[in-house]
Amino acid sequence: MPAVEVYSIHKSFKKVQALRDVSFFVKQGELYGFIGPDGAGKTTLFRILNTLLVPNKGNAVVLGLDVVKDYKQIRPKLGYMPGRFSLYHDLSVQENLEFFASVFGASISENYELVAPIYSQLEPFKNRYAGKLSGGMKQKLALSCALIHKPELLLLDEPTTGVDAVSRKEFWEMLGKLKQKGITIIVSTPYMDEAKLCDRVALIQDGSIMQIDTPANVVKSYDRKILGIKSSQTYRLLKVLKQYEWMHSVHPFGEYIHFTEKREQPDVQALQSFLVNQGIGDVIIKEIEPNIEDSFMALMKEEAAHE
Amino acid sequence: MSSFRGFIVKEFKQIYRDTRTLVVLFGMPIIMLVLFGFAIRNEVDNVKIAVLDLSKDEVTREIIGKISASPSFELNGYLNTYDEVRDVFKAGEIKEIVVFGPGFGKKLTRNGTADVQIITDATNPNLANLVQAYTSNILRDYISEKANQLQISRLGIAPEVRMIYNPALKSVNLFVPGIIAVILMLVSALMTSISITREKEMGNMEILLVSPLKPIHIILGKVLPYLVLSIVNVLVILILARFIFDVPFKGSYLFFLLEAGLFIMTALSLGVLISSSANNQQTAMMISLAGLLLPTVLLSGFIFPVGSMPVALQFISHVVPAKWFLIIVRDIMLKGSDIFLLWKETLILMATTMVLIAASLKKFKVRLQ
Numbered sequence: 001m002p003a004v005e006v007y008s009i010h011k012s013f014k015k016v017q018a019l020r021d022v023s024f025f026v027k028q029g030e031l032y033g034f035i036g037p038d039g040a041g042k043t044t045l046f047r048i049l050n051t052l053l054v055p056n057k058g059n060a061v062v063l064g065l066d067v068v069k070d071y072k073q074i075r076p077k078l079g080y081m082p083g084r085f086s087l088y089h090d091l092s093v094q095e096n097l098e099f100f101a102s103v104f105g106a107s108i109s110e111n112y113e114l115v116a117p118i119y120s121q122l123e124p125f126k127n128r129y130a131g132k133l134s135g136g137m138k139q140k141l142a143l144s145c146a147l148i149h150k151p152e153l154l155l156l157d158e159p160t161t162g163v164d165a166v167s168r169k170e171f172w173e174m175l176g177k178l179k180q181k182g183i184t185i186i187v188s189t190p191y192m193d194e195a196k197l198c199d200r201v202a203l204i205q206d207g208s209i210m211q212i213d214t215p216a217n218v219v220k221s222y223d224r225k226i227l228g229i230k231s232s233q234t235y236r237l238l239k240v241l242k243q244y245e246w247m248h249s250v251h252p253f254g255e256y257i258h259f260t261e262k263r264e265q266p267d268v269q270a271l272q273s274f275l276v277n278q279g280i281g282d283v284i285i286k287e288i289e290p291n292i293e294d295s296f297m298a299l300m301k302e303e304a305a306h307e
Numbered sequence: 308m309s310s311f312r313g314f315i316v317k318e319f320k321q322i323y324r325d326t327r328t329l330v331v332l333f334g335m336p337i338i339m340l341v342l343f344g345f346a347i348r349n350e351v352d353n354v355k356i357a358v359l360d361l362s363k364d365e366v367t368r369e370i371i372g373k374i375s376a377s378p379s380f381e382l383n384g385y386l387n388t389y390d391e392v393r394d395v396f397k398a399g400e401i402k403e404i405v406v407f408g409p410g411f412g413k414k415l416t417r418n419g420t421a422d423v424q425i426i427t428d429a430t431n432p433n434l435a436n437l438v439q440a441y442t443s444n445i446l447r448d449y450i451s452e453k454a455n456q457l458q459i460s461r462l463g464i465a466p467e468v469r470m471i472y473n474p475a476l477k478s479v480n481l482f483v484p485g486i487i488a489v490i491l492m493l494v495s496a497l498m499t500s501i502s503i504t505r506e507k508e509m510g511n512m513e514i515l516l517v518s519p520l521k522p523i524h525i526i527l528g529k530v531l532p533y534l535v536l537s538i539v540n541v542l543v544i545l546i547l548a549r550f551i552f553d554v555p556f557k558g559s560y561l562f563f564l565l566e567a568g569l570f571i572m573t574a575l576s577l578g579v580l581i582s583s584s585a586n587n588q589q590t591a592m593m594i595s596l597a598g599l600l601l602p603t604v605l606l607s608g609f610i611f612p613v614g615s616m617p618v619a620l621q622f623i624s625h626v627v628p629a630k631w632f633l634i635i636v637r638d639i640m641l642k643g644s645d646i647f648l649l650w651k652e653t654l655i656l657m658a659t660t661m662v663l664i665a666a667s668l669k670k671f672k673v674r675l676q
Contacts, residue, residue, distance in 0.1 A: 090324045
C-alpha cells in the first residue's frame with residue numbers, strides 16, 4: 001500500500017486556481033520532494049494532505065484513509081511542520097517539546113530515541129525561550145516537535161526556507177536518518193540543490209506537476225548539452241549571449257552562466273569568436289553536467305511555450 | 308485528556324509570562340476605580356457662585372445665607388448691575404449667578420411668588436445642570452419653610468424629594484457595576500479573541516487542528532485561564548469598592564458571583580466568536596474594541612442612562628449584554644435584590660449566552676476553510 005495516493009486533485013480559492021489536476025503517489029518509507037517556486041501550490045497541496053483543506057475535485061488517500069471522510073483518524077498519524085511554523089516563542093525549548101508531545105498524547109521519554117539525534121543538539125539550550133533561538137535551531141526544534149509523537153508520515157512544508165546553508169545541510173542529514181527508520185517523508189522546497197537528496201521529486205509550477213522522477217532521471221531527461229560560460233564582465237556577457245542567433249536559454253548560475261543552443265550539437269568555436277567579436281575576450285567555455293535547476297528551467301520554459 | 312491538560316498548562320504559562328499584559332489586566336480595574344471614584348464625579352463641591360441682589364431685603368439675605376452655607380457652593384462676590392453678568396462669566400471663575408428681582412421679599416410674602424433667576428455657565432453642561440438643580444433645591448426648601456412659618460398655603464407646589472438606595476448620590480456606587488462589566492468584557496472577550504487569533508497568526512493553529520485535540524478542547528483551553536483571571540478581577544474590584552470607596556453591598560455575594568459567572572460566559576463566547584471570524588490579532592482587537600467595548604461603555608447605561616437615549620439606540624441597547632448585567636449588579640449591590648426580582652434579566656443573559664456558545668462552537672472550524 002502506498003503511503004499517499006493522490007488522484008487528479010483540483011483546488012481553487014476565490015480567484016486563484018491553486019492546484020490543477022495533480023496526481024501522484026508516495027511509497028512507504030520514501031523521501032519525496034516537491035520542488036517549485038513560491039506560489040506553485042505546494043502549501044495548498046500539503047494542507048490537503050494533512051486534511052486542513054478539502055479539494056474541489058479529485059481525491060486523496062493518506063495512509064490508506066480518505067483525507068475528507070477519515071480526517072480524524074489521519075490527523076494523529078501525521079507529523080506536520082507548516083511553512084511559517086514559529087513554535088511558541090514564550091515557551092522554552094523543552095516546554096515546546098513537552099507541549100507538542102502532550103498534545104499528541106505522547107511523552108518525551110517514550111519517543112526520545114527518535115528525536116535524540118536532533119534534539120541532543122538543542123539540549124544545551126533547553127531552558128532558552130524558543131524565540132531566542134537561531135533560525136536553524138528553530139527548525140530543528142520544530143522538526144523535533146513534529147516527530148515527538150512518532151508519526152507514520154512526516155509532512156514538511158519548506159522546512160529550510162530562510163535557514164543558513166550549514167543548518168540546511170544538517171537538516172537534510174537528519175531527514176536521511178529518519179528515512180532509515182522507515183518514516184515516509186514528504187518535503188517541499190524552493191531550493192533546487194536539495195532536490196537531489198530526495199528519492200523522487202515532483203517538479204511543480206503554477207498548480208500542476210510538470211515531471212515526477214528520481215533526481216538522476218530528471219537530469220538525464222534533460223537532452224541538451226549545457227555550456228558553462230564565465231567572464232569577468234558577467235552582466236555584459238549575459239546581454240551579449242541573449243543576442244546570439246543560436247541562443248536557446250541563458251541562466252546565470254553561480255560564477256558560470258548556463259547556456260544552451262538551439263542546435264543539437266553546440267559549436268563552441270563559433271560561440272567563442274562571436275563573444276570575442278562582441279568585446280568579451282576573457283571567456284572560459286566548458287561543457288557541464290546539467291543539474292535539476294537546468295531541467296526545471298527548461299520545463300518551465302516549455303510549459304510557458306505551450307500556453 | 309492528558310493532551311487537554313498539557314494545553315491548559317501551556318496557556319497558563321504563556322499568560323503568566325506575559326507580564327506586560329498582566330499588569331494592564333490587573334492595573335486597569337484599579338485605575339478605573341480610582342478615576343471614577345475620585346476624579347470623575349457627578350457631585351459638586353465648592354462651586355464658585357455670585358449673587359446679584361436687586362432687592363436686598365431680609366428674605367434674600369436669608370436665602371443667600373443658606374446657599375453659601377451649603378458645602379456645594381462658595382459665595383464669591385456680589386454684582387451690582389445686570390450688565391456685569393456677562394463679564395463675570397467671561398472671567399470664567401464663577402459658574403453660577405443667582406439674581407433676585409427687586410422687592411423679592413415683599414412680593415413673596417404678599418403674592419406667594421417672586422422673581423428669582425439662576426444663570427449658569429453651561430460650557431460644562433453636566434456641571435451647569437447639577438449646580439442649577441442644587442440651587443433650586445435650596446430655594447424650594449427655604450420657600451416651603453417660609454410657607455409654614457407664615458401659614459400661607461399659596462406658595463406654590465413644593466415637592467418633597469428623597470433619594471433612596473444611593474442617598475448621597477455617590478457616583479462611584481453607580482460606576483462600580485459598570486467597571487465590572489467593562490473589565491469582564493476586556494479580559495474575557497478581548498483577551499480570549501486575541502489569544503486565539505495569535506495562534507492563527509503564528510501558524511500554530513494548523514498544528515493544533517491537526518493534533519488529536521478536539522475543537523472543544525482548544526476553545527476550553529483558551530477560555531479557562533481567562534475565566535480564572537476574570538473572577539480574580541471581579542473580586543479585586545469588589546474588595547476595592549467595598550473597603551476603599553465604601554460602596555454598599557446589600558445583596559447576596561453568592562448570587563452576585565453566579566451572575567458574574569454568567570456574564571463572564573457571555574463575554575468568553577463573544578471572544579471565541581470574534582476569533583473565528585478574525586484572522587489576525589489586530590482585526591480581533593478592532594472588532595472587540597469597536598463591537599464590544601464601546602457599546603458596553605456607551606449603550607449599557609454605564610455612563611449615560613438608557614432611558615434618555617434616542618429610541619433607535621435604546622433598541623440597540625437591548626442586545627448589549629452589559630445592559631442586563633448592569634441592571635442585575637446595581638440591583639444586587641444597592642437594593643439587595645435576589646433572583647425572584649431579577650429572573651427576567653438573568654434569563655435574557657442566559658439565553659444570549661446559549662446562543663453565543665452555540666454559534667461559536669458551530670463557527671469554529673476543524674479545517675482552514
